[in-house]
Amino acid sequence: MLLGKVIGTVVASQKDAKLEGRKFQVVQTLDMRGQPGSSYVVAIDAVGAGIGEVVMYASGSSARQTQATNNTPCDAVIMAIVDSWHLAGETVYNKAEEG
Template sequence: MIICKVVGNVWATRKKDELSGEKLMVVQRLDIEEKGSDEVFVAVDCVGAGIGEQVLVTTGSSARMALRNHEAPVDASIVAIIDEVQAQV
């Protein structure tokens, strides 16, 4: 799983039927010090996240499982809104 920050959203009037009704968000990967990286990608929002929130993103086949639709063309899903991160580095 990846810690990210929601930086925007994607509006798509035409998309695969499996994505109908799903909210697409633009997320930026964060490092442990909450600094943004150059990696920005789109993830399906499963939890109702908003712009500016830190979220937990899962990728690959786990992203489809989060949607409960194994046929959806999804590579990344937001599965949690982060309240706090504690780490010793």
């Protein structure tokens, strides 16, 4: 999985039938220090993540292992909302301390 921040949404009314009702979110990938880079992915949201939230996403066939994505042409899924992460004893991110 990679860490990312939900920064936007994609609206697509004309899509594969199995994707009806799915929510497409633009996730900007974060490096391990929490810095955003230039890469992104459009992921289906399986956990109710909102704009601005830090999340984890899974790619490839593993992205189909949620109820929201099962058997769909989806290669990226938000499968967790991040509370906090810690490197070498230091807290890099803590949702509770964000504004």
